[in-house]
Amino acid sequence: MKRCHNFNAGPAVLPVPVLERIREEMLCLPGVGMSVLEISHRSKTFETILSETENRLRRLLNVPETHHILFLQGGASLQFSMVPLNFLTRDGVADYIVTGSWSEKAVEEARKIGRVNIAATTKEENYARIPNQSELRLDPQAAYVHFTSNNTIFGTQWPTEPEVGTTPLVCDASSDFLSRPLDVSKYALLYAGAQKNAGPAGVTIVIVREDWLERIPGGLPTMLDYRTHVKHRSLYNTPPVFAIYVVGLVLEYLEAQGGLAAVAAASAEKAGKLYAAIDSGSFYRGTAERNSRSLMNVCFRLPNPDLEAVFLREAAANGFEGLPGHRSVGGIRASLYNALPMESVLALIDFMRDFARRHA
Amino acid sequence: MKRCHNFNAGPAVLPVPVLERIREEMLCLPGVGMSVLEISHRSKTFETILSETENRLRRLLNVPETHHILFLQGGASLQFSMVPLNFLTRDGVADYIVTGSWSEKAVEEARKIGRVNIAATTKEENYARIPNQSELRLDPQAAYVHFTSNNTIFGTQWPTEPEVGTTPLVCDASSDFLSRPLDVSKYALLYAGAQKNAGPAGVTIVIVREDWLERIPGGLPTMLDYRTHVKHRSLYNTPPVFAIYVVGLVLEYLEAQGGLAAVAAASAEKAGKLYAAIDSGSFYRGTAERNSRSLMNVCFRLPNPDLEAVFLREAAANGFEGLPGHRSVGGIRASLYNALPMESVLALIDFMRDFARRHA
Ligand SMILES: Cc1ncc(COP(=O)(O)O)c(C=O)c1O
Ligand SMILES: Cc1ncc(COP(=O)(O)O)c(C=O)c1O
Ligand SMILES: [Mg+2]
Ligand SMILES: [Mg+2]
Ligand SMILES: [Mg+2]
Ligand SMILES: [Mg+2]
Numbered sequence: 001m002k003r004c005h006n007f008n009a010g011p012a013v014l015p016v017p018v019l020e021r022i023r024e025e026m027l028c029l030p031g032v033g034m035s036v037l038e039i040s041h042r043s044k045t046f047e048t049i050l051s052e053t054e055n056r057l058r059r060l061l062n063v064p065e066t067h068h069i070l071f072l073q074g075g076a077s078l079q080f081s082m083v084p085l086n087f088l089t090r091d092g093v094a095d096y097i098v099t100g101s102w103s104e105k106a107v108e109e110a111r112k113i114g115r116v117n118i119a120a121t122t123k124e125e126n127y128a129r130i131p132n133q134s135e136l137r138l139d140p141q142a143a144y145v146h147f148t149s150n151n152t153i154f155g156t157q158w159p160t161e162p163e164v165g166t167t168p169l170v171c172d173a174s175s176d177f178l179s180r181p182l183d184v185s186k187y188a189l190l191y192a193g194a195q196k197n198a199g200p201a202g203v204t205i206v207i208v209r210e211d212w213l214e215r216i217p218g219g220l221p222t223m224l225d226y227r228t229h230v231k232h233r234s235l236y237n238t239p240p241v242f243a244i245y246v247v248g249l250v251l252e253y254l255e256a257q258g259g260l261a262a263v264a265a266a267s268a269e270k271a272g273k274l275y276a277a278i279d280s281g282s283f284y285r286g287t288a289e290r291n292s293r294s295l296m297n298v299c300f301r302l303p304n305p306d307l308e309a310v311f312l313r314e315a316a317a318n319g320f321e322g323l324p325g326h327r328s329v330g331g332i333r334a335s336l337y338n339a340l341p342m343e344s345v346l347a348l349i350d351f352m353r354d355f356a357r358r359h360a
Numbered sequence: 361m362k363r364c365h366n367f368n369a370g371p372a373v374l375p376v377p378v379l380e381r382i383r384e385e386m387l388c389l390p391g392v393g394m395s396v397l398e399i400s401h402r403s404k405t406f407e408t409i410l411s412e413t414e415n416r417l418r419r420l421l422n423v424p425e426t427h428h429i430l431f432l433q434g435g436a437s438l439q440f441s442m443v444p445l446n447f448l449t450r451d452g453v454a455d456y457i458v459t460g461s462w463s464e465k466a467v468e469e470a471r472k473i474g475r476v477n478i479a480a481t482t483k484e485e486n487y488a489r490i491p492n493q494s495e496l497r498l499d500p501q502a503a504y505v506h507f508t509s510n511n512t513i514f515g516t517q518w519p520t521e522p523e524v525g526t527t528p529l530v531c532d533a534s535s536d537f538l539s540r541p542l543d544v545s546k547y548a549l550l551y552a553g554a555q556k557n558a559g560p561a562g563v564t565i566v567i568v569r570e571d572w573l574e575r576i577p578g579g580l581p582t583m584l585d586y587r588t589h590v591k592h593r594s595l596y597n598t599p600p601v602f603a604i605y606v607v608g609l610v611l612e613y614l615e616a617q618g619g620l621a622a623v624a625a626a627s628a629e630k631a632g633k634l635y636a637a638i639d640s641g642s643f644y645r646g647t648a649e650r651n652s653r654s655l656m657n658v659c660f661r662l663p664n665p666d667l668e669a670v671f672l673r674e675a676a677a678n679g680f681e682g683l684p685g686h687r688s689v690g691g692i693r694a695s696l697y698n699a700l701p702m703e704s705v706l707a708l709i710d711f712m713r714d715f716a717r718r719h720a
Contacts, residue, residue: 037382085581
């Protein structure tokens, strides 16, 4: 069967060579008489997979020795709670910069634990942009500043992280993780569900600075205490073995592509072409402000919702999948994660041109 | 490459037809132009996978309409905390029947939330048996009674669930889930990591009685509140799509085998033959008392640890994997989950006979 053009927002397209490798090894990992689905998480085989995956990520993202890399379960949504459980006290305060629905959800969970200071929000502007540095009202007492580096639903992205002085910086990087180089040393903690650029659903990557762990209070449920997973190197209990294995293969693929600088250049090219097509006439209209535009999730509208429905129907019939905007906002969203080939972007642009000609 | 005899305690052996099906569909699910690793969890395709998996499980285990079926992340270890967070109050008490290391860990997490009454423990006897009904000292005020149906490390198994009157019964069924029919109506909540009989690591199955949910207090982290997952039918956030898909394939395979009665008969036959081999002379010695013996994890010793080391070395050289006992107890453990073929058991028995003849 022919593979479609997969514009899913996550879980999302994966590199074909990774899928082929999984297929090839499904009944027997090389040199091991069993499937990766059947190996013990305490085996040498998995030890090697786990440490190679960690090492590759450390190399690719240039993660300093001051930071631990963890592979957890529960998605970014569980991190919304783990971060404040570990680092916010009942009478403490944390800064949250609110740039979309995911930031809002993070705030909701933090409020169950302690106080939240909304350092900035662009809700009034329908989250069409990232706030400027000068708009941030940071609390000098804050236990940390939390922000969402890429807003999957609204299609906005921080060009670079906010400046927060000496307050620990925490980032939900779910939807742009591994799409560009990052200065990890600026972060106290960074988390990302793997299911966009890094792998399949089922594993969440957390990068946390060693010295920040000292703040964690005693008495937390063992599975929710970051120290548990640091101490046991993500092997306190049975980890999501297969998802970690696939992340390892994706990282290997990204290294072969030339690393994150090459990946970022490819992203810029793909997004650049698509935004140019949107901007080239008045039929399509991008929803994000120009200098807040996401390179990962390109959100746009057509002249009216009826035309959008026709567009989505015709697109699906032509092999373009995953283009409906998030159910909370509507419109069109084309997600351009690393594994999406340029060919798919060009095909979409062709389709858009043709559709506009027929319906303008 | 030749597949080994896989006696892993979990993650563990899976049915070959399931692995072949995964391999076949890895690049494109039938009728869908993408891999199961690339589909959206909000797609029709996944909706169908999820509901078919739930329906199959409901049929196989005869789960009544009074009970919800959930597919969660975090392993059984996160359930150790979620159960008391949802159902135990700070000044309340819960009964725990302690039959091994996993029960101990469950107790440890419950003690962080409220009071625990150890209703019985066989620790003094090195967990070699399941307590009798008459030994249980149940607290009539208990919010629930928690027990571990099969003790993966010590190789003991409850022949049937304890009688607990009207107190809600909670079970960690991780290592014998789907190995035999169960009267689910007796349980308020039952949980199991999938990675023994039900699928790969990365998904945890929870079955919970609707009317018990009313007891859950407000203010819990959203991801730790069972009501979240009931309300959103395991789709509050991105679920472990692939692990659920594989569970669905395993359930389909189990149905084709004739369901849980057939599976239980096969287990009894496999374990019967292995225990008979152990009992047939004095060289091998089972560690569990006879009427507490597990059909899933057969634990035994040799005359001395040196011989055990030789046994394990030779076994590995002959294609028997996963036979070392848990690192906390040593000895030998042969796990006989559903997907382990009788052929592997017979081969092991042959090897054991030969080894005993050479070393007795
Ligand atoms: C930026 C961001 N944060 C958090 C989430 C929630 O992630 P999960 O479904 O892994 O809990 C998403 C999901 O798409 C996301 O895009
Ligand atoms: C009976 C039992 N309970 C709990 C666990 C822990 O499960 P997990 O690793 O999924 O947290 C295990 C793991 O083997 C087990 O056998
Ligand atoms: Mg958003
Ligand atoms: Mg335009
Ligand atoms: Mg045990
Ligand atoms: Mg004997």
